[in-house]
Every structure is written in structure tokens, then in C-alpha cells.
Amino acid sequence: MARSINQNAYSSALPNFRNLGILFRILVAVNVFAAAAALVKAGDARMLWEELLEISAVVQPLLIASLLALVVLNDILRRLPYAFGLAAVFALEMTLTAVLYGAGKSFHAAEFAALPRYWVLVALATAVLLFYFHLRGRALSPALSEARLQALQARIRPHFLFNSINAVLSLIRQDPRRAEAALEDMADLFRVFMADNRELAPLAREVELCRQYLELEQLRLGERLKVEWHVEKMPSDALIPPLVLQPLLENAVYHGIEPRVEPGVVSINIYRARDQVHAVLRNPYQQQGGHHAGNKMALANIRERLQLHFDAEASLTAKVGAQEYQVHIVIPYVKEARA
Amino acid sequence: MSESPLPLRVLIVDDEAPARDRMRDLLSDCGKELPLSLVGEAAGARAALDLLGRSAADVVLLDIRMPEMDGIELAQHLLKLEPPPAVVFTTAYDAYAIKAFEVHAVDYLLKPIRLARLKEALARVREAAPPGLETLREMQRAPRTHLSAQERGKVHLIPIEEVVYLKAELKYVTVRTPKREFLIEESLLRLEEEYAERFVRVHRNCLVARAAIRGFERDTVEEGETHWVVLLDGISDRIAVSRRQQHVVREISRG
Numbered sequence: 001m002a003r004s005i006n007q008n009a010y011s012s013a014l015p016n017f018r019n020l021g022i023l024f025r026i027l028v029a030v031n032v033f034a035a036a037a038a039l040v041k042a043g044d045a046r047m048l049w050e051e052l053l054e055i056s057a058v059v060q061p062l063l064i065a066s067l068l069a070l071v072v073l074n075d076i077l078r079r080l081p082y083a084f085g086l087a088a089v090f091a092l093e094m095t096l097t098a099v100l101y102g103a104g105k106s107f108h109a110a111e112f113a114a115l116p117r118y119w120v121l122v123a124l125a126t127a128v129l130l131f132y133f134h135l136r137g138r139a140l141s142p143a144l145s146e147a148r149l150q151a152l153q154a155r156i157r158p159h160f161l162f163n164s165i166n167a168v169l170s171l172i173r174q175d176p177r178r179a180e181a182a183l184e185d186m187a188d189l190f191r192v193f194m195a196d197n198r199e200l201a202p203l204a205r206e207v208e209l210c211r212q213y214l215e216l217e218q219l220r221l222g223e224r225l226k227v228e229w230h231v232e233k234m235p236s237d238a239l240i241p242p243l244v245l246q247p248l249l250e251n252a253v254y255h256g257i258e259p260r261v262e263p264g265v266v267s268i269n270i271y272r273a274r275d276q277v278h279a280v281l282r283n284p285y286q287q288q289g290g291h292h293a294g295n296k297m298a299l300a301n302i303r304e305r306l307q308l309h310f311d312a313e314a315s316l317t318a319k320v321g322a323q324e325y326q327v328h329i330v331i332p333y334v335k336e337a338r339a
Numbered sequence: 340m341s342e343s344p345l346p347l348r349v350l351i352v353d354d355e356a357p358a359r360d361r362m363r364d365l366l367s368d369c370g371k372e373l374p375l376s377l378v379g380e381a382a383g384a385r386a387a388l389d390l391l392g393r394s395a396a397d398v399v400l401l402d403i404r405m406p407e408m409d410g411i412e413l414a415q416h417l418l419k420l421e422p423p424p425a426v427v428f429t430t431a432y433d434a435y436a437i438k439a440f441e442v443h444a445v446d447y448l449l450k451p452i453r454l455a456r457l458k459e460a461l462a463r464v465r466e467a468a469p470p471g472l473e474t475l476r477e478m479q480r481a482p483r484t485h486l487s488a489q490e491r492g493k494v495h496l497i498p499i500e501e502v503v504y505l506k507a508e509l510k511y512v513t514v515r516t517p518k519r520e521f522l523i524e525e526s527l528l529r530l531e532e533e534y535a536e537r538f539v540r541v542h543r544n545c546l547v548a549r550a551a552i553r554g555f556e557r558d559t560v561e562e563g564e565t566h567w568v569v570l571l572d573g574i575s576d577r578i579a580v581s582r583r584q585q586h587v588v589r590e591i592s593r594g
Contacts, residue, residue, distance in 0.1 A: 159404075162431035163355070166450040170361035220355045261383065261406045 014078050014085045015133040017070035021311030026067065026129060033125055034059045058104070062122070065096050090126060097122045157250060160217075167220045182219055185212040189246075197242040200309065202336060203270070203277065204236035206245050210268065213246050217253050225257050226265045234270035238277045239334045241309050247298050248281050248327050255295055256283030256325060275333045285325035299327070306331065346374035347461060348395065352387045352413070353380075353402040353429070358450065362400060362429075369458050384408040384416070384485075385496060391420060392493035398425040398464045400448075403436050408484050408496075411436070415475045416487040419494045425464040439478040445470045482533045486514055488521035497521055499537065503551045503571055504578060505530055507544040517573040539591070541569055542581040555580070555588045 015022045038051040069092055070077070077085050101115050164186060171179035189212055214227050245268075252266045264284040271278055299318055306314040306329070314331040349366060353359045359380045366375055378396045381387035383405060391399075399417060403410040414426045428447040430436055440447045446460055446467065485496040501516040507527040514521040531538065531546055538546035551572045558568045558577065567580040567588050580588055 158432040162450055163358075166361060166431060166452075167355070167357040169451050170357035170364070173364055174360065220357055222356055258404070259406045 013082060013137060014089065014130075015137065016078065017067075017074040019311050020313050022133070023067055023071070024312065025132075027063070029129055029132070030059065030063050030125060033128075058118075061104075062096060062100050065100060066093060069096065086130060089130065090123065093122050093126045094119060157254065159254070160250060163220055164216050167216075171219070178219075182216060185216050188212055189216070192242060195242075199242075200239035200334070201242045202236065203234060203238040203240050206240055206242060207231055207234070207236075207268075207270070209243075210246050210249055213249060214253075214266070217257075221253070221257060224260065224263050225253065226263055228265055228267040230267065230269040230271075233272065235272045235277060235333060235335075237335050238272070238331075239336055240277070240331055241305050244302055244305065244329065245279060245281070247302060248329075251295050251298055252281060252283035252325070256285055259286065260284065272333060277331050277333050279329040281327045283325050284323060285320065286323075302329075346376040347464065348376050348378050348397045349461075350378045350387065350390060350396040350399045350424070351380045352383075352399060352405075352410070354382050354405040355402075356382075358402065358429075362452070365452060365454055365457050368454055369461060373458060373461055375461070384413040387413065388416065388487075388494045388496060391417070391424070395420075396424045398427060398461065400427050400429055403428055403430040403433055411475055411478050411480075412483050412485070414470060415472060415479070415483070416485070416494055416496065418469065418472055418475075419487055419489040421489075421492065423469050425467060425469050427460045427464070435480070436478065443470065443474045443478065445474065445478075482537075486521075486523055486525075488514065488523050490521075495521060499534065500550075503548055503574055504576075505538065505546040506578075515574065515576065539587055541578055541584050541587055543583075545578055547571070547578055549591070552591060555592060 017023065034055045035052065038048060038055050041055075042048040042051040070089075073088075073092070077088055080088060097118050098115065101118060164182075168179050168182045168186070171182060189209065192209055214225070218225050218227070249266065249268070256266065257264045265282075267280075267282045269278075269280040269282075299316065303316045306316060310331055315329070317328045319326045319328070351359050351362045351366075353362065359382075363377065363380070366377060369375060378394050379390045381390055384407060387399070399414075401410040401414060405413075410428055410430075414428075417423055417426060426446075428436070428440065428445065429450055429452065430447060431450040437447065437449075439445075446463065448456055448460060483499065485498055486502065488495045488497065497514055497516060503515045503517060505527060506513045506515065510524065511522045512525050512527055512530065514523055527544065527546065531540060534546075537548060537550075539549050539552075541547050547569055553570045553572050555567050556570055556577075557565050558579070559565050566582070567585065568577040569580060570577065
């Protein structure tokens with residue numbers, strides 16, 4: 001099953017409980033509830049601390065147990081139809097509450113209220129959170145983000161298109177075979193540019209695409225463009241959003257190579273570090289070359305797409321050095337067809 | 340209309356080799372109907388001016404986006420040639436420039452270039468005047484990267500970062516670099532506006548490159564009257580700071 005953000009199309013889905021961003025949101029929300037409850041119960045400032053401790057003693061074990069259970073059961077829960085998934089989450093919470101209630105009661109019996117009261121509170125918190133995730137899912141869901149993603153994708157630089165066509169035209173008479181190869185590369189590139197790129201695709205494919213793209217640029221720029229690949233250690237099967245690296249290389253060529261008279265090196269370094277895939281792209285950079293607005297927009301686009309796919313687990317950082325520009329992308333290592 | 344017996348002399352300027360190849364092919368296709376002679380090909384502004392210093396051209400086919408110096412700036416320097424060649428701009432895609440060309444009715448060709456369009460443009464070239472300096476200035480997006488001086492039919496490019504000071508003298512401006520001086524026909528006021536960040540006015544007739552200022556010194560002129568002078572990197576010329584511009588000394592010394 002290919003993982004994508006339009007999974008389950010338009011219908012609602014449970015959030016991915018293995019995503020750090022989701023877990024973090026739950027953690028914060030529940031603690032805010034707890035603090036609010038303490039604030040209501042406490043008569044004065046002195047009491048507030050005690051109330052907070054008391055509530056925490058009840059809330060935190062349940063919270064941690066719930067998160068653990070959700071992480072473990074994530075795949076099963078998310079494979080259920082949404083309604084069953086919801087029911088399962090409620091059932092899970094009720095059960096955990098009952099179990100922890102039983103365990104807690106044997107420690108200090110006196111301080112506990114009746115079980116149904118906890119049930120009601122837990123059910124309420126669960127409902128609020130699930131409703132929040134439902135709304136959030138909507139906001140990021142295909143209905144809205146489809147348009148957004150499409151807008152993000154439709155950013156192939158016309159500059160590149162027309163210059164490439166021109167370069168191919170120049171080859172037709174002198175070197176028809178190279179012209180053929182170049183047109184084949186262009187066809188492949190534009191097939192991807194125009195495809196529905198919402199599904200994640202293997203890293204190897206994106207790298208292949210980047211090679212074809214740079215091949216075309218080399219046609220135009222000749223010796224001025226030098227490319228260094230360091231991808232021997234990359235996890236080829238990692239899944240990434242398509243067209244994340246290619247636009248960055250396009251930037252590197254446009255801002256780093258084209259404004260230079262002397263040859264320049266674009267380097268691509270992709271490797272895996274534990275559960276993360278890192279991609280580091282470097283290109284020469286001179287302070288004076290304008291066009292920053294375009295570059296920032298491209299970066300913002302890619303950042304947004306990474307976020308739509310991976311939430312807080314992916315990052316993109318750009319660094320401007322004295323002579324060099326560097327973009328560093330980190331995404332979680334997700335393989336195809338994982339169980 | 341009088342048939343011109345002389346072939347039209349054409350120069351191609353483009354930083355991308357395949358684009359030049361393509362243009363050469365198209366020109367040889369045109370040659371069957373339109374007498375043409377290719378003066379040469381240049382990958383950049385400097386090479387173009389070198390070539391034109393040796394052999395004149397009637398028309399320059401000029402790419403807009405090039406490293407070091409863009410086509411719009413080069414067109415301004417080409418105007419210093421006697422007589423200036425006609426210019427036809429070429430571009431693959433540059434929304435901004437295209438809009439400017441439309442506004443100012445400047446001829447341009449879109450890449451990939453069609454043979455018919457190229458023929459049209461070349462046929463018109465003899466009648467059309469080259470785009471005026473004012474027009475090109477208006478289209479210029481950033482300060483020019485070079486100044487240019489005409490000497491004995493050749494146009495010298497002076498990288499702006501080499502300029503130490505600019506001094507107005509009668510109708511000329513002296514451009515001082517560490518190696519030598521050039522005379523250019525421009526207004527100091529205009530240069531001051533164009534390079535507001537790079538140069539500072541120290542005197543009614545003089546702009547000094549901020550980066551070249553090493554310090555200031557008190558100097559005695561006649562009758563014991565003293566004033567400030569600018570000490571410069573790389574050259575021993577001392578530039579007087581006028582009474583009205585004394586505040587510059589304080590501003591720059593403070594950093």
C-alpha cells in the first residue's frame with residue numbers, strides 16, 4: 001500500500017499516531033485540559049500546585065498508557081473503517097481507564113471518585129481530541145490541499161522549458177542522436193511534472209529524474225555545470241514526495257551556475273542516518289545575484305509539501321555561506337509496502 | 340526602397356553554445372534570401388566588445404540573461420560604438436523584459452526562434468534606429484556592473500568594483516581605477532543616483548567608493564587654512580572633502 005496524504009480519499013481518517021507531531025499535539029492538549037481543571041478546582045494560588053499534582057497523578061499514567069497503546073495499535077486502528085476506528089479508540093480509552101483505576105485504587109483507595117466519573121471525563125477529552133484531528137485532517141485533506149499541491153507543483157520554470165527546447169533544436173542538424181536522447185529525457189521529466197504527484201515515490205526514482213534534468217542542463221551549459229553525486233549510501237527504497245529534489249537542483253543551476261562565467265559545482269549528497277533520510281544539496285553562490293524572491297518561494301513550496309506529508313518529522317533548512325548555498329532536507333525513512 | 344548591395348553584418352551574443360549554434364543555423368537559412376555575413380559569435384559582453392573593436396557589425400543579436408553582464412546593460416555600452424549597431428534582443432523567457440520591450444517598442448525574438456520572425460527582424464534592422472539610451476536605462480533592473488569608455492573606436496569596460504573615485508571635469512567624468520584613468524560622458528548626479536550604496540559624495544565634483552576609503556587626514560592649504568582629505572586604498576591621490584560634505588568624515592570614521 002503506497003502511503004500518501006490522500007489516503008482514504010475524501011472520507012475522514014484517524015490521525016497517524018506514529019507521527020511525532022500528532023503525539024506532541026495529544027500530549028500538549030491533555031496537559032492543557034489538566035491544567036485548566038486544576039485552575040477551576042483550586043481555590044487560591046497556593047492550592048493550584050497541589051491540585052495540579054493530584055490531577056497529574058491521575059492523568060499522566062493514563063496519558064502515557066494511551067499514547068503507547070495508540071502507537072502500537074496504529075496500523076490496525078487506521079486500517080479499520082473510520083467509524084469503527086473511532087469506536088475502537090473510545091473502547092481502548094475506557095478499558096485503559098478502568099484498568100488504571102483498578103490498579104490505582106489498590107494503592108490509595110480514599111482519594112478516588114467513582115469510576116463512571118473518570119469515564120465521562122476521559123470520553124470527553126477523547127472526543128474533543130478526535131474532533132480536533134478530524135477538523136485538522138479536513139483542513140489538510142485532499143479537498144483543500146489538492147488545489148494547494150497542484151499549485152505547488154505547477155512551478156516548472158518556463159525558462160528551463162524554452163531554453164531546453166532551443167538547445168535540442170540546435171542539436172537536430174549536427175547531432176541527431178543526442179537530440180533524440182535529450183527529447184527522451186524531456187519527455188520523462190514532463191511526464192513527472194504533469195503527473196498526479198500526491199503519492200510518495202521511491203527515492204531512486206527522484207534521483208533518476210534529477211540525473212535526467214541535469215543532463216538536459218548540461219546540454220545547454222556544457223562545461224560550466226559540473227555535478228558531483230554522493231548517493232552510494234542512499235536508501236533507494238525510501239519514499240519521498242516526488243519533485244522535492246529536482247526543483248532544488250533547478251534553483252541551484254539558476255542561481256548558482258547560470259550567473260557565473262567560470263564553471264561551478266552542484267553537489268548532491270544523500271544518505272541515511274538511523275530512521276532519517278538526509279539530502280544535502282550545495283551550489284556556488286555569489287551575493288550579488290538577485291532573484292531571491294523566486295528561490296524563497298520554491299523553498300516555501302517544498303517545505304509545505306514536506307509538512308503535508310510528514311508533519312513535524314521532516315525539515316528543510318537553507319544556509320547561505322560566503323561562497324556557497326546549501327539546502328539540507330531531513331525526512332523520516334519510510335519504506336514501500338511496510339507491514 | 341533601395342536594395343542594399345552590402346551584406347548585413349551580424350554578431351551573435353549568447354552565453355549558451357547550443358543557442359549560438361542554433362542561431363548560426365538559422366542565419367545560414369536566412370542567407371539564401373537576405374545577404375548576410377556573420378561577424379562572429381561571443382559568449383559574453385567582453386568578448387562581444389573585443390570583436391566589435393576589430394570588425395564592425397550592423398546588427399547584434401543579443402541574449403538578455405547572461406552571466407557577468409546582461410544584454411540590456413551591454414546594449415547601453417554598444418551605443419558608444421561609432422556608429423552603434425542595431426540590437427535585436429533574444430530571450431527564452433523573461434516576463435519582465437518582454438513587458439518592457441512591448442512598452443518601449445523594442446524588437447525582440449523569443450527562443451526558440453522561428454526563421455520567419457528572424458528574417459522579419461533582420462529586414463527591418465536597417466531602417467530602425469537602435470533602442471535609445473533612455474529606454475535601455477529604464478529597462479535596467481539593477482545598477483550597471485560596468486562603466487564604459489570609448490577610446491579610438493574601441494569600447495573599454497570598467498568593472499564598477501575597480502573604480503576608486505569619479506570626478507566631474509567640464510563635460511566629462513574622470514573614472515579612476517588603481518591602474519589608470521578613463522574619461523566618460525555621463526552626469527555625476529546620475530552616477531550618484533545609480534550607485535548610491537557604492538559611492539559617497541565628498542565634494543561637489545567628486546564621488547568616492549566607500550570601500551576604497553582608508554581614512555581621512557587634515558591638510559593645510561594656502562594661508563594656514565585646513566580641510567579634510569580622503570586617503571585611498573591603492574592610489575596616492577588625495578581627494579579634498581568640501582566644507583559642505585564634512586559630515587561624511589564623521590559618518591564614515593564612526594563606521
